[in-house]
Amino acid sequence: MRRQFGGTLLSAALIVLLTQAAFAKERSHGDDRASFGSEIVVAEGERAGDVACAFCSVHIHGDVTGDVAVAFGSVTVDPGHSIAGDTAIVAGNLNLGEGSRVDGDLAILAGEALVAEGAGIHGSRSIIPQPLGTLILLAPLLIVIGIVWLVVYFVRRNRYQFPAYPQGQGIHPPPPARR
Incomplete structure (x- = not known):
């Protein structure tokens, strides 16, 4: 069954290729x-x-x-x-x-x-007309640039290590409120 299907598919592809050449000349x-x-x-x-x-x-x-x-x-x-x-x-x-x-x-x-x-x-x-036509032409390129920018942004964000402040330096909590 599988072999017969492959032969039929090959025959159909050959017929399509031959008829396309005839239509192209016509x-x-x-x-x-x-x-x-x-x-x-x-x-x-x-x-x-x-x-x-x-x-x-x-x-x-x-x-x-x-x-x-x-x-x-x-x-x-x-x-x-x-x-x-x-x-x-x-x-x-x-x-x-x-x-x-x-x-x-x-x-x-x-x-x-x-x-x-x-x-x-x-x-x-x-x-x-211009400028809408130019924007349509550039849209695929702008989409690719945006995707690349997002990938770079997320990779850099995950690799960045925030500095560890030694004891006593850095951001301190606010002092308690007096009554």
Whole structure:
């Protein structure tokens, strides 16, 4: 019984892995771009699929047929161009030129959307501006710092030995009250 269950589990895992690869190819939009630390530029007349970058900015002079995800950078869309999918930006801004558009949803944490006249966002918007967005970004770090501080505090408190005063020194009880 145990051996049969292990074989079934292995078969199910293999089927899931194989189908994920098929779905990934089906969802691909073609010329996907990814970068870390150097900006991504979609040139005029060019089409890009999904675009993702960290610690960099994305400049769109052409069109993006997929999603855009940027961490610690900004997205600039030239007038008349578009992003067909969703856009997610952490600690950065979205700059839409005149007549440009985002067809999917927009999510910005610790930034803002600068939308020019005639530009549009056709999906839902979720924008958390500064300083609340920065506080949300730093919350996990602040929690870890607080836990470390508490551990250090309790360890030091238990190790500290209060001084023992010799007889006749230190804090004396108050004298008895006279009647």
